Amino acid sequence: MRATMNGPPPAHAGSLPPPMPANERHSSISSSSSARLGSFTEAVPLSLSSMAHASLPLEDGVLDGVKQVLSHTLLSCVNYARIVHPPHQWTFRDLCTSEFSWLPVKSDGPPRDLPFSLTKKKFQHKYTRSAWIYLKPALPTGLTQAQEMQDWSNQIGILGCIKLHYTSTEPLTAGELNGTDVEDIPPAILYKVVVEYRSLPATGNQQAVQAEELSMLSFGGSVDDDVKYGALASLYDECAKYVLEIYSVRGKKYKFDLMDATLSNGTVPRLPSTSEQDPFVKSLCVTVTDHSSMLQQQDQKYAITRMHLTLEGKVRRPMKDLPPMDFMARSIAMSFRCLDPENRLTATALPSGHTLLLDPSMQ
DSSP, X not given: OEEEESSSOOTTTOSOOOOOOHHHHHHHHTSOGGGOOOOEEEEOSOOTGGGTTOSSOOOSXXXXXXXXXXXXXXXXXHHHHHHHSOSSOOOXXXXXXXXXXXXXXXXXXXXXXOOHHHHTTTOOEEEEEEEEEEEGGGOOTTOOHHHHTSOGGGOTTEEEEEEEEXXXXXXXXXXXXXXXXOSSOOOEEEEEEEEEEEEOOXXXXXXXXXXXXXXXXXXXXXXXXXXXXXXXXXXXXXXXXXXXXEEOTTXXXXXXXXXXXXXXXXOOOOOTTOOTTOGGGXXXXXXXXXXXXXXOOTTOOOEEXXXXXXXXXXXXXXXXXXXXXXXXXXXXXXXXXXXXXXXXXXXXXXXXXXXXXXXXXXX
């Protein structure tokens, strides 16, 4: 079974080259990073039908996707702390957030990264809810919101940052932002989730790059299967399609999207009673491209891994039925107590225990 693009190729990838024979592709993977400027797409054998008996009840769309990404992020933060700040064996209970987390902040000027479908509907105001992941002993006393809004990567006690980006058609009041005023709210929607966390710098080991790619392109026994479940759930969110992109510290960008499963004779399998857009014949695929890594000084001992969940395409619900502005932040705080500013002393988040091969220490 092979995969074909469902619609035009991603804008960032350009026109995809024809599939390479396996021996040529593996040769390309093992070549030097400076020579690998192209992109390729491979199918991950994961679809709704393969999830029918999954133990993870992923029914909440992008919320499930965010939870899976954050489970991985928190585990990565703990592993980073153990490596960089030994000999203490840090755990999830050593992570916390500040009192300013999830407070909505209005951006100056209109958002510049909106999908065309939202720009077309006159969305023009941007609001951001942010939370910072602290190593608890490093949480400073007397911290102000202005200090925390500065570049978090320069603050050694912060291990990661989560940003929820919203847009609305009209300015929102304080009551509309915090969920207390629910009558006649202007249309507002979550259009991007950005998660960043500290990682060890890339080692330049090409075998590690190849192992990372193979991990992203496979399913079943892979260490990052849960994140792929979340990527698939996000694509089927009831409000809109959200696409997961991972920016690795090794210079690779992985974009997860749906493609049609096609048999070797060119036909697309469908169940007799289903329509043309049968979700069971679509497989999760990943497009791999190069990206510019964040510039690092020679004396820095960390790099930044980024993950995006971005709205693509049209909104699937009527504007009046969109979730309230505080729904996502409230759900995250309930699922991960270390990300709840009111319960910093009871960190009870339970990540899956899986670690992505994005961590350069996983050689």
